[in-house]
Amino acid sequence: MFKLIHADFYKTFHRTAYYMLLLVFCGMAFLLSLMLRGSSAGTWSGSVGVAVELLSYPPMLLPMITQIVLGEEYREHNMKNTLSFGTDRGLLFFTKWISSVLLGLILTAAVFGVYFGSSAMLFQHDSAFSQELMGQFLNRLGVACLIYIASVTMSLFFLVLFSRNTLAIFLYYGVFYLTELLLKLFRLETVVPYLLKSQLMSIVQGPNVLMQQPILSIPCNNGRVFRSWFGCFLQERLHLTNFSLSYMKGHPEVTLCHGI
Amino acid sequence: MAETIIRTQSIEKKYGGFAAVSNLSIQVEKGDIYALVGQNGAGKTTLLKLVCGLTPSTSGKLELFGGSSPRQFSAARARMGTMIETPSFFPYLSARDNLEYYCIQRGGKKADIDAALHFVGLDKTGGKKFKNFSLGMKQRLGLALAVMNHPDILVLDEPINGLDPMGIKEFRDIILKMNQERKTTVLISSHILGELSQIATTYGFIHKGRLIEHISAANLKEKCRSCLRIDVDNPEKAADVLHNQLSCTKFQVKGNTLQIDEHLDTPEIFVKALVESGVAVSQVFRSGINLEQYFINLIGGSQNV
Numbered sequence: 001m002f003k004l005i006h007a008d009f010y011k012t013f014h015r016t017a018y019y020m021l022l023l024v025f026c027g028m029a030f031l032l033s034l035m036l037r038g039s040s041a042g043t044w045s046g047s048v049g050v051a052v053e054l055l056s057y058p059p060m061l062l063p064m065i066t067q068i069v070l071g072e073e074y075r076e077h078n079m080k081n082t083l084s085f086g087t088d089r090g091l092l093f094f095t096k097w098i099s100s101v102l103l104g105l106i107l108t109a110a111v112f113g114v115y116f117g118s119s120a121m122l123f124q125h126d127s128a129f130s131q132e133l134m135g136q137f138l139n140r141l142g143v144a145c146l147i148y149i150a151s152v153t154m155s156l157f158f159l160v161l162f163s164r165n166t167l168a169i170f171l172y173y174g175v176f177y178l179t180e181l182l183l184k185l186f187r188l189e190t191v192v193p194y195l196l197k198s199q200l201m202s203i204v205q206g207p208n209v210l211m212q213q214p215i216l217s218i219p220c221n222n223g224r225v226f227r228s229w230f231g232c233f234l235q236e237r238l239h240l241t242n243f244s245l246s247y248m249k250g251h252p253e254v255t256l257c258h259g260i
Numbered sequence: 261m262a263e264t265i266i267r268t269q270s271i272e273k274k275y276g277g278f279a280a281v282s283n284l285s286i287q288v289e290k291g292d293i294y295a296l297v298g299q300n301g302a303g304k305t306t307l308l309k310l311v312c313g314l315t316p317s318t319s320g321k322l323e324l325f326g327g328s329s330p331r332q333f334s335a336a337r338a339r340m341g342t343m344i345e346t347p348s349f350f351p352y353l354s355a356r357d358n359l360e361y362y363c364i365q366r367g368g369k370k371a372d373i374d375a376a377l378h379f380v381g382l383d384k385t386g387g388k389k390f391k392n393f394s395l396g397m398k399q400r401l402g403l404a405l406a407v408m409n410h411p412d413i414l415v416l417d418e419p420i421n422g423l424d425p426m427g428i429k430e431f432r433d434i435i436l437k438m439n440q441e442r443k444t445t446v447l448i449s450s451h452i453l454g455e456l457s458q459i460a461t462t463y464g465f466i467h468k469g470r471l472i473e474h475i476s477a478a479n480l481k482e483k484c485r486s487c488l489r490i491d492v493d494n495p496e497k498a499a500d501v502l503h504n505q506l507s508c509t510k511f512q513v514k515g516n517t518l519q520i521d522e523h524l525d526t527p528e529i530f531v532k533a534l535v536e537s538g539v540a541v542s543q544v545f546r547s548g549i550n551l552e553q554y555f556i557n558l559i560g561g562s563q564n565v
Contacts, residue, residue, distance in 0.1 A: 007365040014361075015352050078348035081405060084312035084415075086337030123496055 008099035026114040045128035047119035048137050055144045058203045059151045063102045063169045066155040070096045071165045098151045120177035140203050147200050262289040265445045271320030280306040282469040296449040296459035303469040308417045312342045351391035355401050376408040382467045395422030413445040431452040436457030453551040467559045484500025486548030488520040493540040501537045
C-alpha cells in the first residue's frame with residue numbers, strides 16, 4: 001500500500017499540475033492578505049474571521065486533486081499496467097483515496113499557511129486576537145477536514161462509477177452544490193442539514209463548532225464509509241478494458257467502454 | 261514434465277449476451293513461446309486480459325503457476341510482464357520517469373529501469389516526454405515495462421504493431437534472447453503471422469472465441485512443409501524409378517501422386533527419369549503452405565477472413 005502511495009506522490013510531484021494548484025491558490029491567499037491590508041479586517045483577529053470564511057472553498061478544488069491522482073489514469077488507460085501486476089483493485093482504490101486526501105491536506109495546509117503567514121507580516125496585531133480564537137479556528141478546520149475527506153471520497157466514487165472524468169466532475173459539483181436545491185424543491189428540507197454543503201456552511205457560519213462536531217461527524221463518516229466500500233465493491237466487480245463491439249454488431253464505429 | 265505456467269479450462273467471457281471467449285482451454289508450458297492466432301474479434305485480447313486480470317471471466321477455470329485462488333493470482337501476476345493493447349503511460353513523464361513510477365509501485369530496483377531501457381534501446385531518449393514518442397518508441401517502452409521486473413512469463417498483445425522492419429527484427433531477437441537465456445515463457449498474439457512463425461514453439465488458433473487447434477511448431481511445420489507432387493499413371497513403377505535410378509529416399513506415395521521432399525528446385529530430373537522409364541506424368545507441381553494459408557484453411561477458407 002505504501003508503495004502505491006509513494007508512486008502516486010512521485011507522479012504528482014513530477015508534473016506541473018499540482019505545483020500550479022499550489023502556486024495559484026497560495027498566490028490567491030497572499031493576494032487576499034494584500035487586499036485586506038488596511039481594511040477593517042486587516043488585523044490578526046480579522047484574518048482569522050476571513051480564514052473561517054475560506055473554509056467553504058476547498059471542496060471546489062478537490063476534484064482537481066482526484067483528477068491528478070485517479071482521473072488521468074482513466075484518461076490515459078494506464079491503470080492496466082498496475083492491475084496486470086496483480087495489484088488488488090480494492091487496495092488500489094483505497095490508496096488513491098489516501099493519496100488524494102493527503103495531497104488535499106497538503107494543499108489546504110499550504111494555502112492557510114501562506115494566508116496566515118502573510119497576514120502575520122502584513123496585518124496589525126490587535127487585542128481581540130487570542131489563542132482561544134485561533135484554537136476555535138483550528139477546531140473548525142479539523143471538522144471541515146472531515147467534510148473535505150468525505151468530498152474526496154465522493155469525487156473518487158463518481159470517477160470509479162462512471163470512469164468518465166467530465167461526467168464525474170459535473171456530478172460531483174451537482175451533488176455537492178445542487179442537492180440542497182433539489183431537496184427543497186421536493187419538500188425534503190429535513191434532510192438538508194445532513195448534506196456535506198450544509199455541514200460545511202454550519203462550520204463556517206455556526207457559532208459554536210465544538211457542539212456540532214459529534215453531530216457532524218456521524219453523517220459525514222457514514223457517507224464516507226459507504227462510498228469507500230461501494231467504490232471498492234465496484235473496483236472488484238467491474239473491469240478495465242475497452243471492448244469493441246464491432247465484431248458482434250458489424251458496426252466498427254460502435255465501441256463500448258467498460259471502466260473499473 | 262514441464263511446468264504449466266498458464267492453464268485455462270473451459271473459460272468463458274461474455275459481454276452481455278455475446279461470448280467473446282467461449283469454452284476455451286489452453287495450456288502454456290514453461291519455456292514455450294505460445295502464439296495466439298486469430299482474426300480481429302476472435303477473442304485473443306480478451307483471453308490475454310483474462311490471464312492478466314484486467315477482466316473477470318464469466319465461467320471456467322484459470323490457473324497461473326498452478327494456483328487458482330485470488331491470492332495466488334496476485335503473486336503469479338507479479339511474475340508476469342504484460343503488454344496489452346496500446347502501451348499506455350503518463351504523457352508528461354519521460355520513459356525513465358514512467359518506468360520509475362511503476363518501479364516504485366512494484367518495489368523494484370532502480371538498476372532494473374536502466375537495464376530495461378537499455379534492453380529496448382530507449383536509454384538515450386533523455387527527458388523526452390512519452391506524449392512526443394513515436395508509435396515504435398511507445399511499443400518499446402511497453403516492452404521495457406514488461407521486462408523490467410524479470411518476469412517468468414511475458415504476455416504480449418500485438419507487440420510489433422507500429423514497429424519498423426528493423427524494430428520488428430530487434431523485437432524478435434529480444435523475445436528469442438529472453439526465451440533462450442532467461443527461459444522466459446511467452447504468450448503472444450499478433451496479426452503478423454510471418455513474424456510469429458519465426459519465434460513460436462506452439463500455436464493456438466482461435467476463431468469466434470473458441471480454440472480450434474492447438475499445435476506445436478514442429479507439427480505445424482510438418483503440415484505446412486513444401487514438397488513436390490507428381491501425378492503419374494503407375495505409382496508403384498514410379499516409386500521404383502525414384503528409389504533405384506535416382507537414389508531418392510524422401511518421398512511418399514499417396515494414390516497416384518508422388519510426394520517428394522528433395523530436389524524441390526529441379527523437378528525436371530524426376531520427370532525425365534519417369535518418362536524414360538515409361539511412366540506417364542500428368543502433372544507436376546510444388547505444394548506447401550505458409551502459416552497464413554494454413555490459418556485460412558483452418559477457419560474454412562477465405563470467405564471467413
